[in-house]
Amino acid sequence: MDQVYQLITLLSVLLYWVIIIGITARVVIRRRSIGVSFAWIMVIYVIPVVGIIAYLLFGEQNIGRTRALRAKEMYQPYADWFSHLFTLRQYQPSMLSEYAQTVGKLCENHLGIPALADNELTLKSSPHDILNSIIKDIDGASENVYLEFYIWHPGGIADEVALALIRAAERGVEVRLLLDAAGSFQFFRSQWPEKLKSAGIELARALKVSPFRVLFRRMDLRMHRKIVIIDNETAYTGSMNLVDPSCFKTNSGVGEWIDVVVRIQGSSVPLLNAIQSWDWEVETNHRQLPMPPICKPHSIDEKLDLVQVIPSGPGMPEEIIHEVLLQSLYQAKHKIVITTPYFVPSENLQVALIAAAHRGVCVNIIIPNKNDSLMVEWASRSFFSELLEAGVKIHRFEGGLLHTKSVVIDEAFSLIGTVNLDMRSLWLNFELTLAVDDPSFTQKLTKLQQDYMANAWVIDVNKWRKRPVYKRVTEQFFYLFSPLL
Numbered sequence: 001m002d003q004v005y006q007l008i009t010l011l012s013v014l015l016y017w018v019i020i021i022g023i024t025a026r027v028v029i030r031r032r033s034i035g036v037s038f039a040w041i042m043v044i045y046v047i048p049v050v051g052i053i054a055y056l057l058f059g060e061q062n063i064g065r066t067r068a069l070r071a072k073e074m075y076q077p078y079a080d081w082f083s084h085l086f087t088l089r090q091y092q093p094s095m096l097s098e099y100a101q102t103v104g105k106l107c108e109n110h111l112g113i114p115a116l117a118d119n120e121l122t123l124k125s126s127p128h129d130i131l132n133s134i135i136k137d138i139d140g141a142s143e144n145v146y147l148e149f150y151i152w153h154p155g156g157i158a159d160e161v162a163l164a165l166i167r168a169a170e171r172g173v174e175v176r177l178l179l180d181a182a183g184s185f186q187f188f189r190s191q192w193p194e195k196l197k198s199a200g201i202e203l204a205r206a207l208k209v210s211p212f213r214v215l216f217r218r219m220d221l222r223m224h225r226k227i228v229i230i231d232n233e234t235a236y237t238g239s240m241n242l243v244d245p246s247c248f249k250t251n252s253g254v255g256e257w258i259d260v261v262v263r264i265q266g267s268s269v270p271l272l273n274a275i276q277s278w279d280w281e282v283e284t285n286h287r288q289l290p291m292p293p294i295c296k297p298h299s300i301d302e303k304l305d306l307v308q309v310i311p312s313g314p315g316m317p318e319e320i321i322h323e324v325l326l327q328s329l330y331q332a333k334h335k336i337v338i339t340t341p342y343f344v345p346s347e348n349l350q351v352a353l354i355a356a357a358h359r360g361v362c363v364n365i366i367i368p369n370k371n372d373s374l375m376v377e378w379a380s381r382s383f384f385s386e387l388l389e390a391g392v393k394i395h396r397f398e399g400g401l402l403h404t405k406s407v408v409i410d411e412a413f414s415l416i417g418t419v420n421l422d423m424r425s426l427w428l429n430f431e432l433t434l435a436v437d438d439p440s441f442t443q444k445l446t447k448l449q450q451d452y453m454a455n456a457w458v459i460d461v462n463k464w465r466k467r468p469v470y471k472r473v474t475e476q477f478f479y480l481f482s483p484l485l
Contacts, residue, residue: 020044077289078278082112082271084292090116090267096306099331099413100437103324107308107435110317115308116293119266121441125404125448127245130236130261131157137230138164144174146229148206148276149242150183150222150418154190156244162192166199174202178280180223181205183241204283221314224418224429226261227276232290235269237432238262239405239418254370255400260448262416262434267293268307275311275432282315306437312419313430321419321433322426325407326352328435332361332409337449339366339404342373343380344422350383357390366452369396375478376422381471382479388461395456402452406445414442 024041085091091114096104104115124130138145138161145168152158169175177196179187187193188205196203206223228236240259241248248257264272273290281287312321329336329352336356343365345353357363365387371377384394407415417433419425436442 074278074281074287077287078274079112081274081289081292085114085116085271088116088267088293090118090293092117092306097413097437099328099409100306100308100435102327102331103435104308106323106327107310107320110323111310111320113271113309113311115306115435115437116267116271117306118293119264119268119305119307119438121305121307121436121438122263123260123441123444123448124238124263125258125260127240127256127259128157130240130259131161131244133263134228134236135160135164137228137234138168141168141173141230143231144176144229145231146176146178146227146273146276146280147242148178148223148225148227148279150180150224150226151241151243152179152184152187153241153243153248154187154192155247158242158244158247159192161242162196165196165201169196169199169201175200176202176204176280178204178206178223178276178283181208183222183224204280206279206283222424222429223279224313224425225275225279225311225432226418227272227432229269229273229276229290232270232273233265235264235272236261237264237272237417237434239403245400249372252372252401254368254372257403258397258400258452259403260406260416260445264307266305266307268309268434269293271309272432275309278311279430305441308435308437310417310433310435311431312433313428318427321431322346322348324415324433324435325349325421325426328407328409328413328415329353329356331413332356334410335362335364335408336410337364337366337406337408337446337453338421339402339406339449339452340421341368341371341401341403341405342376342420342422342425343367343383344376345383346423346426349421350386353387353392354390357387357392363387363392364395364449364453365392366395366397366402366449366456368400368402369398369456370401372401378474378478382475384459384464388459388464394459395453396459397452397456399452399455404448404452406449408442408446408449411446412439412442413437414445416445 024044093101093104093115095117096115100115108114124133135157145165147165165175165177181188193203207221226237226239226241238259238261240261243257245256245259270290270293277288277290310321310324326348329349336353353363353365367380371380387394405417405419414436415433416436417431419431419433425431
């Protein structure tokens with residue numbers, strides 16, 4: 001009997017190492033960045049069994065067989081819709097600035113979506129202004145209202161938005177709501193889903209979470225986009241979830257969340273509508289492509305306000321938002337200002353920031369002084385030394401959890417949307433970014449960034465060098481996991 005037990009033990013150990021070798025080979029074959037590959041190999045070898053399970057659950061960008069097949073079938077109709085945009089008068093690549101031309105060409109070739117003119121952009125940074133503006137536009141809707149959010153948290157003015165949706169549905173407006181299943185967990189446990197459905201509102205959960213689905217899809221993929229579409233004429237997008245900051249995570253110890261949203265009217269609204277329609281169809285298998293932008297006669301005095309809409313995430317071209325960020329940073333001549341709540345950059349982004357500082361560009365990174373994620377906070381700190389030594393200025397914002405995601409290059413070109421500077425936003429989540437080639441809008445965003453810096457303190461490189469040893473060790477420990485955060 002002892003020999004049988006010994007044989008079973010030997011076979012079990014052999015099987016375990018065969019699995020380890022197989023997964024290691026899989027990690028290498030996938031040819032992701034060296035940092036990501038190394039981090040996964042470390043987890044697999046250092047944490048027995050648990051590391052293997054973690055990789056099988058979270059190691060690859062698996063969106064599920066049904067969703068993948070549906071997205072594949074959808075590709076051509078949406079590609080045809082996007083290709084029509086190149087025939088419109090609003091497609092004017094020759095009018096793009098030096099900064100926007102390279103980003104526009106990258107998105108045309110890699111994404112199949114052009115930059116479009118004839119947009120009117122309004123930057124909104126007050127949560128009351130944002131939510132009340134959305135409510136006002138919903139109350140004025142006559143045909144349809146489509147919303148898509150990562151988080152809808154009940155309470156405060158967010159409930160007033162729900163009531164506005166019910167009023168719209170009661171007067172015959174088509175209302176459609178897509179929410180991330182995990183991010184909006186509290187919403188789905190509240191009274192609101194039944195109230196909305198009773199009013200005739202269509203409600204769908206994106207990327208449902210359940211133990212059964214673990215076997216078929218990576219569970220930490222998230223629908224991180226924030227989109228509001230009203231009558232295919234007005235749109236909202238930006239960093240803010242559908243929450244009232246005075247009622248959201250009030251016990252987290254980080255203060256109220258600070259966000260921005262862009263209200264858009266013009267040719268980019270149908271494009272944002274098409275992206276929302278894509279997400280809706282992937283989840284519901286129901287197609288409703290919007291009408292394309294209208295070609296109105298162009299006035300010689302009319303502002304172009306060129307906007308490049310950039311969706312990213314599973315099913316989209318890999319690395320698209322990463323490439324746009326890198327291209328933008330390497331074009332900078334004078335100044336870079338970045339705001340992000342979660343700063344865990346890729347190796348290439350870190351090199352681009354350091355290279356910019358070395359060539360004399362004034363590089364400013366604004367992050368919250370207090371973060372709601374302990375792991376991200378320590379991983380983020382692990383990147384500070386190299387950046388500070390290169391001359392990058394790191395500002396710690398003290399007015400709450402700065403959740404705004406923005407990049408301004410030379411106070412002339414801007415990126416704004418839902419993308420954090422971390423691995424999750426760059427490679428995992430479904431995200432949305434606007435590349436704005438509009439000096440007036442970018443100046444307003446620059447002014448807002450300056451207000452953030454006025455309410456922040458700058459890390460002193462000399463004091464940073466003297467931080468305690470235990471902090472250095474903790475930073476390096478979490479640095480090893482930074483490619484996975």
